[in-house]
Amino acid sequence: MSRTRGVSRPASIAWPERKLRVSELHKFLFEGLPVRGMVVRLTDAWVEILRRRASNTNAGAYTGPVQNMLGEMAAAAVLMQSNIKFDGSLVLQIFGDGPVKVAVVEVQSNLALRATATVLGAVPEEASLSQMVNASNKGRCAITLDPKTRFPGQQPYQGVVPLFDDHGHPIEKISAVLEHYMLQSEQLDTTLVLASNDSVAAGLLIQRLPMAGTGNLAGSMVSRENEDEIGLNEHYNRIAMLASSLKREELLTLDVDTILHRLFWEEQITRFEPMTGPTGPRFACSCSRERVSKMIRGLGREEVEDILAERGDVEVACEFCGMQYRFDPVDAAQIFTDSARLGASGGDVH
Numbered sequence: 042m043s044r045t046r047g048v049s050r051p052a053s054i055a056w057p058e059r060k061l062r063v064s065e066l067h068k069f070l071f072e073g074l075p076v077r078g079m080v081v082r083l084t085d086a087w088v089e090i091l092r093r094r095a096s097n098t099n100a101g102a103y104t105g106p107v108q109n110m111l112g113e114m115a116a117a118a119v120l121m122q123s124n125i126k127f128d129g130s131l132v133l134q135i136f137g138d139g140p141v142k143v144a145v146v147e148v149q150s151n152l153a154l155r156a157t158a159t160v161l162g163a164v165p166e167e168a169s170l171s172q173m174v175n176a177s178n179k180g181r182c183a184i185t186l187d188p189k190t191r192f193p194g195q196q197p198y199q200g201v202v203p204l205f206d207d208h209g210h211p212i213e214k215i216s217a218v219l220e221h222y223m224l225q226s227e228q229l230d231t232t233l234v235l236a237s238n239d240s241v242a243a244g245l246l247i248q249r250l251p252m253a254g255t256g257n258l259a260g261s262m263v264s265r266e267n268e269d270e271i272g273l274n275e276h277y278n279r280i281a282m283l284a285s286s287l288k289r290e291e292l293l294t295l296d297v298d299t300i301l302h303r304l305f306w307e308e309q310i311t312r313f314e315p316m317t318g319p320t321g322p323r324f325a326c327s328c329s330r331e332r333v334s335k336m337i338r339g340l341g342r343e344e345v346e347d348i349l350a351e352r353g354d355v356e357v358a359c360e361f362c363g364m365q366y367r368f369d370p371v372d373a374a375q376i377f378t379d380s381a382r383l384g385a386s387g388g389d390v391h
């Protein structure tokens with residue numbers, strides 16, 4: 042699963058659809074400066090998220106604006122998880138007051154991720170973020186950190202920010218919502234550039250490092266000294282301005298080497314080994330046909346026969362990824378035949 046190096050492709054040509062690159066995450070530091078950065082490109086992982094949703098005959102594929110919002114959230118969630126290195130899951134959610142009720146991305150500490158959105162109304166083709174999730178300025182963005190191992194009574198940490206700025210004006214970019222969040226929670230300047238289409242979800246993060254120590258959101262180092270630095274570090278400001286000049290189209294189509302060279306060719310950058318394949322961002326959901334079979338077996342033969350008589354098949358969709366599992370009468374009969382054959386050992390049936 043290693044990345045092929047040395048193969049240069051013209052930037053203007055999109056990757057062939059059938060030949061998906063493996064999703065990747067790149068980290069780097071600006072030498073001698075209190076600034077670090079990351080670039081994420083979700084390709085195979087993002088396409089799998091879209092594929093599962095599109096194959097769901099009830100929900101159907103996302104429309105363009107919803108797809109792009111969820112893709113930007115997915116890229117951002119991976120960046121945030123690797124930024125704080127939280128041992129547990131990071132869940133980025135938007136609770137909307139428009140046609141999109143919920144959009145959620147979950148990223149584990151090993152960068153496995155899944156995402157889904159619940160859409161209950163018509164979303165116009167050119168819908169803005171507000172039109173989708175903040176129609177009455179009541180939309181919210183929540184970041185939840187759920188530790189892998191919890192102490193008794195321990196609750197997951199959750200931070201919530203509105204989808205409007207300090208003056209009450211709606212924010213129209215996921216990146217701006219999250220920059221706002223990072224400033225509030227970490228007291229650190231952060232610049233995010235996000236973009237997504239139907240084959241790539243990508244993001245660039247630039248962050249000013251804490252002045253003293255190595256604390257960050259996980260270490261919750263919030264000092265007065267740090268707060269005073271906000272917006273004032275000239276190195277960060279220069280690099281952030283370069284980062285902000287990255288265009289959506291460039292982020293979607295250029296490889297990471299080209300992006301970094303184009304933006305920061307005058308800076309001294311130290312890069313780390315790219316994270317891809319088993320160590321990189323990748324799709325994972327705990328659902329499977331086998332799990333659903335067990336659940337159907339748990340319903341009992343009679344109940345399942347009733348459903349088959351009424352609908353013709355049994356259909357179950359995963360609430361976390363949208364994957365739809367369908368069992369026709371033959372499949373359903375097979376579940377009970379298998380369970381009969383397993384006999385008394387079918388102890389997983391409740």
Ligand SMILES: [Zn+2]
Nearest residue numbers: 326328359362
């Ligand atoms: Zn699933």
